[in-house]
Amino acid sequence: MNRAPLLPVVCLVSLLSTGAALGTPVTTPSRIQNTQSTPLGRSHFEQAASWGLTEQEWTHFKQIQAGPRGFWSPNLDPLTALGVEAETDQERQRYAELQVTLEAKRAKRELAYQNAYTAAWAKLFPGLLPIQGMASPPSASSLVEPRRAMFVEEHCSACTAEAQRLQSSDTAFDIYLVGSQGEDERVRSWARQADIDPAKVQRRQITLNHDRGRWFSLGAPGPLPATFQQANGQWQRLD
Secondary structure, three states: OOOOOOOOOOOOOOOOOOOOOOOOOOOOHHHHHHHHHOOOOHHHHHHHHHOOOOHHHHHHHHHHHOOHHHHHOOOOOHHHHHHHOOOOHHHHHHHHHHHHHHHHHHHHHHHHHHHHHHHHHHHHOOOOOOEOOOOOOOOHHHHOOOOEEEEEOOOOHHHHHHHHHHHHOOOOEEEEEOOOOOOHHHHHHHHHHOOOOHHHHHOOOEEEEEOOOHHHHHOOOOOOOEEEEEEOOEEEEOO
16 A cells, blocks of 8 residues: 555545635736736746646646646646646656656655654664654655555454464554554554564554544444555555
8 A cells, every 4th residue: 555654544625715705805807917917937937847847837737727627636746637637648658757757756765764764763762662643754665565554443353363464474554543542652552462563663664553533534334453455546445
């Protein structure tokens, strides 16, 4: 599952507001005309360049997000938006290559920082298992390999057995303790009784997380444990 910790289950909410509702002053026609004739600002140019795009492509991206695509996918990045709405195979290929190149650079930077973070945690808190949500960075490995998300609860022998099975298979996965009430020690206590390898937690092959309503947001029936993996942008139950 691609994932940093289920940070990936995410609910995207589009908040729509109008200028009138916010009390925004009415713009005069002459003001609108002046705004439309103003050249693209340098800040827009810099944003376009950071994605490897031209000013014209950035403008096109803004137009795309102002239309139906902006409602269907409100938080889409420029390269994906332009690629999805491309009219030719050549355009699609260009945006795909730009995105792959950019994400490879991002993965390299995030992996370097993740290694530094892991080393810092081991140095400063050698005997303490890290719990996700404590200002920890996203796992760079989630960019290149799918991760599983396993929801568990306390006093659940089946949960312990499934966690041990996944751990013994050397699978990368994220554990979410349902009902932890945001108490780190409850998560650590569950991990200890489940015999989760601290070394794997330190290097983030396994992560420990508070559920924080994610299990409820999935609307999945049935008892715990429950294991999910992301495929094509959707979370699918594996058990």
